[in-house]
Amino acid sequence: MTKKKLVIALAGNANVGKSVIFNHLTGLHQHIGNWPGKTVERAEGTLHFKGYTIDIIDLPGIYSLSTYSLEELVSRKYIAVERPDMVINVVDASVLERNLFFTLQLMELETPIIVALNQMDIAKKKGLEIDTEKLENLLGIPVMPTVAIKGIGIFQLLEKAVEVIEKGQMAKSVKVKYGEEVEERIAKVTRMVDRIQFWYPPRYVAIKLLEGDEEIAREVRKIDPQIVAAAKELADEIENLHGHSCPTVITSERYEVAGCIAREAQKLVPPKKPPIEEKLHTLTTHKIIGYPVMIFSLLLMFYSIFTFGGYSSELLSNFFHGWEPLFASSFGTGIVGKLVWGGIIEGVIAGVTIALPYILPFYVVLYLLEDSGYLSRIAFLMDNAMHKIGLHGKAFIPLMLGYGCNVPACLGCRIMETERERLLAAFVTTLVPCAARTVIILGLVGAFMGIQWALMLYVIDLMVIFALGRLAFKTLPGEPTALIMEMHDYRMPHLKTVLKQTWFRLAEFIKIAFPLIIVGSLAIKLAEVLGLLEPIASVLSPVTVMWLGLPAITGITLIFGVLRKELTLIMLATLLGTTNFAQVLTPVQMIVFTLVAMFYIPCIATIAALVREFGWKKALSITVFEIVFAIIVGGVALRVLTLTA
Amino acid sequence: MENRSPKTLEVPLTALKDGETAILTSIKAGHGRGQGRGWGFEKRLMDMGLTPGTKVTVVKSAPFHGPLEILVRGSRLALGRGMAERIFVEREKK
Numbered sequence: 158m159t160k161k162k163l164v165i166a167l168a169g170n171a172n173v174g175k176s177v178i179f180n181h182l183t184g185l186h187q188h189i190g191n192w193p194g195k196t197v198e199r200a201e202g203t204l205h206f207k208g209y210t211i212d213i214i215d216l217p218g219i220y221s222l223s224t225y226s227l228e229e230l231v232s233r234k235y236i237a238v239e240r241p242d243m244v245i246n247v248v249d250a251s252v253l254e255r256n257l258f259f260t261l262q263l264m265e266l267e268t269p270i271i272v273a274l275n276q277m278d279i280a281k282k283k284g285l286e287i288d289t290e291k292l293e294n295l296l297g298i299p300v301m302p303t304v305a306i307k308g309i310g311i312f313q314l315l316e317k318a319v320e321v322i323e324k325g326q327m328a329k330s331v332k333v334k335y336g337e338e339v340e341e342r343i344a345k346v347t348r349m350v351d352r353i354q355f356w357y358p359p360r361y362v363a364i365k366l367l368e369g370d371e372e373i374a375r376e377v378r379k380i381d382p383q384i385v386a387a388a389k390e391l392a393d394e395i396e397n398l399h400g401h402s403c404p405t406v407i408t409s410e411r412y413e414v415a416g417c418i419a420r421e422a423q424k425l426v427p428p429k430k431p432p433i434e435e436k437l438h439t440l441t442t443h444k445i446i447g448y449p450v451m452i453f454s455l456l457l458m459f460y461s462i463f464t465f466g467g468y469s470s471e472l473l474s475n476f477f478h479g480w481e482p483l484f485a486s487s488f489g490t491g492i493v494g495k496l497v498w499g500g501i502i503e504g505v506i507a508g509v510t511i512a513l514p515y516i517l518p519f520y521v522v523l524y525l526l527e528d529s530g531y532l533s534r535i536a537f538l539m540d541n542a543m544h545k546i547g548l549h550g551k552a553f554i555p556l557m558l559g560y561g562c563n564v565p566a567c568l569g570c571r572i573m574e575t576e577r578e579r580l581l582a583a584f585v586t587t588l589v590p591c592a593a594r595t596v597i598i599l600g601l602v603g604a605f606m607g608i609q610w611a612l613m614l615y616v617i618d619l620m621v622i623f624a625l626g627r628l629a630f631k632t633l634p635g636e637p638t639a640l641i642m643e644m645h646d647y648r649m650p651h652l653k654t655v656l657k658q659t660w661f662r663l664a665e666f667i668k669i670a671f672p673l674i675i676v677g678s679l680a681i682k683l684a685e686v687l688g689l690l691e692p693i694a695s696v697l698s699p700v701t702v703m704w705l706g707l708p709a710i711t712g713i714t715l716i717f718g719v720l721r722k723e724l725t726l727i728m729l730a731t732l733l734g735t736t737n738f739a740q741v742l743t744p745v746q747m748i749v750f751t752l753v754a755m756f757y758i759p760c761i762a763t764i765a766a767l768v769r770e771f772g773w774k775k776a777l778s779i780t781v782f783e784i785v786f787a788i789i790v791g792g793v794a795l796r797v798l799t800l801t802a
Numbered sequence: 803m804e805n806r807s808p809k810t811l812e813v814p815l816t817a818l819k820d821g822e823t824a825i826l827t828s829i830k831a832g833h834g835r836g837q838g839r840g841w842g843f844e845k846r847l848m849d850m851g852l853t854p855g856t857k858v859t860v861v862k863s864a865p866f867h868g869p870l871e872i873l874v875r876g877s878r879l880a881l882g883r884g885m886a887e888r889i890f891v892e893r894e895k896k
Contacts (some may be wrong), residue, residue, distance in 0.1 A: 220846075220849045220850055221845075221846075221849035223845055223849065251876075252875075252876050252877040253876070254851070254875045254876055255850070255851050255875050255876070255877050258849070258851070401828070401854055404845065404848075405829075405844075405848065405853065405854060408845075408848040408849070408853055409848070409853035409854055409855060412848075412851060412853050412856070412875070416875070419876075438878075442862070442864070442871065444862070444864070444865045445865075533880065536880070537864060537868075537869055537871065537880040538864055538868070540864065540868055540869040540880070540882060541864060541865075541866050541867060541868040541869070541883075544882070544884075549882055550869065550880070550882075639843060639882040639884055639885040640869050640880055640881065640882035640885070641843075641846055641847060641850060641879065641880075641881060641882070641885065642879065642880045643850070643877060643878065643879055643880075644871070644878045644879065644880055645877075645878070646878075
């Protein structure tokens with residue numbers, strides 16, 4: 158028997174349990190990458206079933222197939238152009254109407270489709286009973302009930318998908334019928350589109366042209382501009398008839414169809430008392446109580462991550478450095494030995510002692526918060542504050558992560574909808590003092606000048622974030638941002654999915670950051686071995702000594718800080734031969750040095766993350782900007798402080 | 803709409819009190835009609851179920867002029883205040 162290949166795509170709204178189903182289907186045979194040329198994640202996996210090798214593609218979670226976001230565009234193109242053998246539309250049974258709105262759009266794409274009616278348990282808790290058979294008849298496509306989090310119905314779902322593919326002919330799905338005035342005009346445009354060659358079905362193209370879909374209009378215009386013009390005229394007619402713009406009319410009518418189907422298929426039996434999830438929601442979004450609850454949760458999260466991180470980081474570091482004498486005795490302490498240990502192996506150690514102790518727990522906690530639904534409540538509470546820097550509530554999450562480590566924070570900026578919001582959020586995030594910078598602030602200014610000065614630096618940092626965030630927001634072109642976010646009901650996170658997501662993210666981090674960390678540490682070690690550090694320090698002295706008023710030696714430590722920021726302080730102690738910094742630095746120098754160290758460059762792993770998300774050009778721009786900015790801030794601070802002293 | 807009171811007025815969503823329900827009449831995204839600036843928002847709002855004629859319930863708003871929590875078509879949404887100000891509704895008669 159020859160093994161046949163099938164491709165099945167998973168599509169649906171965000172937070173409907175799509176990734177849980179994906180994980181059930183594919184286990185660890187997954188590959189997560191990006192769609193070619195896009196910063197949209199593409200998750201792919203394979204499984205074997207009944208003699209078939211099945212590729213599963215997990216499309217991004219979206220609410221529509223218009224072109225509001227990259228995710229929507231990517232998904233639509235994929236379904237229309239690559240034509241998977243089957244689309245499994247994962248539907249949240251507890252929010253049936255809005256989910257069916259998306260189902261109807263998939264049906265309009267005339268792709269083979271079955272519905273996985275998921276989260277049946279949550280729907281039941283809300284008092285919603287859904288007649289699966291009735292829904293199946295109303296839609297004209299197979300509907301399979303599932304509770305993905307418990308693995309219920311997954312096998313049957315897959316079985317059904319394969320069965321439908323094997324049968325060859327699709328059950329005739331019900332056509333989405335619009336109002337008479339609209340249908341008439343859809344028919345007119347469809348007849349015109351029928352004459353040209355196009356990868357979307359003619360009726361779909363007609364509807365989208367009337368809806369004013371820019372991408373499809375652009376493509377059709379290349380073939381026959383008259384069709385687009387005619388559609389525009391017909392759309393204006395609809396607008397005159399209804400008093401609303403044509404896209405509004407079509408979207409409304411589509412929603413009406415979804416609403417009718419939902420109302421027919423579901424029965425509402427309100428539960429006697431509000432479920433615990435509802436009470437939790439009220440508490441965590443409460444005008445007053447919501448904030449202390451949030452602050453407490455976040456503090457608890459940071460405290461546990463840093464406690465775990467600090468402890469295991471030291472353990473790992475000691476473990477690795479325990480091998481150093483053995484290494485030295487077998488490779489010698491010559492140039493090669495120094496380069497291999499000090500460059501390559503130290504680089505790996507640096508990476509491992511960041512990745513495992515800090516980034517791993519960060520991701521676990523982040524995904525737990527996200528899956529459970531608490532993250533969206535935090536975004537709700539913080540939306541107003543984030544608007545002050547031109548971002549919306551969701552940006553608070555990466556910003557908050559930045560206090561731990563900038564790398565996951567930058568990668569976390571993906572939760573923002575548009576490319577512009579992502580870039581803005583990532584830029585602001587790199588200014589947040591991470592754990593390493595906290596070491597410098599507390600270890601230098603805090604320890605030798607008093608905690609009030611350290612706190613002042615944090616306040617200055619917040620002011621800088623605010624000012625630069627606003628500035629970047631004003632300079633970058635594009636629409637202002639606004640929050641439109643679903644707050645899905647609280648639920649237990651699916652631990653296995655959380656752990657898998659964490660694992661793939663961690664692997665991603667290692668792939669991005671390790672090469673740069675190793676190359677960076679090798680380059681610096683090489684410069685040290687070749688005795689280039691002193692000359693470099695003197696080359697930098699116009700800036701470090703004359704402009705910033707620091708000892709020339711700080712030029713070297715700032716170079717090391719590119720690898721890991723806390724190295725600026727550790728190297729300072731090594732090179733100055735003392736940890737009593739008060740003997741070698743004046744208070745003003747301490748402040749200037751800390752300010753520069755806070756801002757002067759994102760560390761090399763963060764730069765790698767920026768490159769990954771935004772490309773070399775934008776990553777370099779941010780890096781260069783921050784170097785210049787830090788030097789200016791340091792110099793100005795020196796002059797202001799000497800004047801006032 | 804049979805018993806529409808002559809006094810019903812279009813008000814922005816932000817004018818509703820906590821717990822009040824109203825019918826959405828229009829979204830004023832500004833900048834002319836149809837496409838162009840602001841169009842992305844209008845489309846996005848409609849995709850989330852905020853189409854004319856839909857019932858919208860304001861559950862509460864976050865303090866300090868924060869976003870609104872609304873219920874629409876059985877789903878719970880958080881909506882930035884700036885956007886909520888551009889969504890117009892008609893109060894239902896008691």
